[in-house]
Amino acid sequence: MLIEVEHLTVSFPAESGWRDVVRDVSFSVGKERLGIVGESGSGKSLTARALLRLLPTGHRWSAERLRFEDIDLLRADEAALTRLRGRRVGLVLQDPRFSLNPVMTAGQQIAETWRTHKGGSRRDARSAAIDLLRQMRIGDPERVADAYPHELSGGLGQRVMIAMMLAPDPDLLIADEPTSALDAAVQVEILRLLDDLVARRGMGLVLISHDLPMVSRHCDRIIVMRAGQIVEEVPAGGLAEARHPYTRGLLRCLPSLLHPRARLPSLRDTSGWPAS
């Protein structure tokens, strides 16, 4: 197992005491593709950040077990966390416009990451960066390497981000809504690229999204979260047989080109799970 989480709870201060935003969550991830699906506020992103101990300040967290392979994240100090973050686990966020440095070229940023983790000369780092961009199926990697983030489209920006995250050869990639800011055709390209990279490098992938059909196409296993809890775990191919009313509700409320309906069912009409 790459990651083992048992009884993870994350809380934030609210007007009336502490409010649990992740509640008693347990799961593990191996060299596989795990999807975490939920709506905003379901705790899916905080769960992923807890895996890197990257929670915002002011929170409180606890777990009975939180491990990344040989690293015990319950006890890890900053030095151990620094060796984990980036090097062994990469994190790709939603919008490359906010996660890339606007005053460095794409190539400089990838090269910097590569050198931080692997050492070597500037020249080696530059050629490694261009090679990584080529692996992202970018046709003219030299041009992209010399471009600043604002000169790149959303899809190219996200490829640069992924290239940077893959530079240290991590064992696991966590992608938090990696394609939500991109249009549909580019989304498909980026997800196919991720599929291919994960398979070729033998990495684990945690893909976080609100888009249940998309996650089912690109993962092996899906965890559905609602109000901080895991409500159901389903194999990606078995979404049609999902049992929990919330999972079924998420699928039913999507408009469909093939199966038109005059009204879309709303999740508020659905009952059958305990009120939070």
Next chain:
Amino acid sequence: MIAVQELTVRLGKADVVRGVSFSVPRGGAFGIVGESGSGKSTILRTVAGLVPEWSGGMWIDGDRLTRTRSKASYRRLQMVFQDPYGSLHPRQTVDQLLSEPLLVHGIAGVDARVARALDEVSLLGPLRFRYPHQLSGGQRQRVAIARALIAEPALLLLDEPTSALDVSVQAEILNLLADLRRQRNLTYILVSHDLAVVAHLCPRIGVMHHGEMVEQATVDDLRAGRVFHPQTAALHALHLLLERV
């Protein structure tokens, strides 16, 4: 109700919309789909009067739209944007946000109209004196729709109105928009990258590609795969793939 004839829009040195024509009857809904940068949002912004440099013709109920618009002409159409947080003034309460269009257009009975507008979008009374940051994304989009409708326009321009929302909230907003159109005989132009969303609300769609509207089709044709332009076929195939679970 609205007719657009050979519309060309120039931004900087490039024509981002080239020779686009379409029309929508009163009470109808027309969807515009296309990739980002295809010019679909620019069409909406030009109809709304937010883009000064354009050529061609646009008519609402037979009246030609000019580059400078009268206050009365702005009352006929309203726009709803993708991000309700960006489109609502953060320092105004819901009550102020909804009252402003009424004051601008000199419409009487502000208090009762604001209460009714909130009721129509299913927002409860206590929300009336909250600020946008105190509302959820779905509530904010309901406020944006209430604000767009309060001066009783005939034409609603919807730019990705559900793209920033959760799927369950998207379902509620799409139902609300369908109900309002029927009840008030409103005319919609809806722009979205999501073909399923467009097909849900609009019986006719236009496909944009590199600034041109390459095909117009009914949703029935689209569902049956009776489309001609490669771009429409590609979009159709992509969405069939996206719907597969």
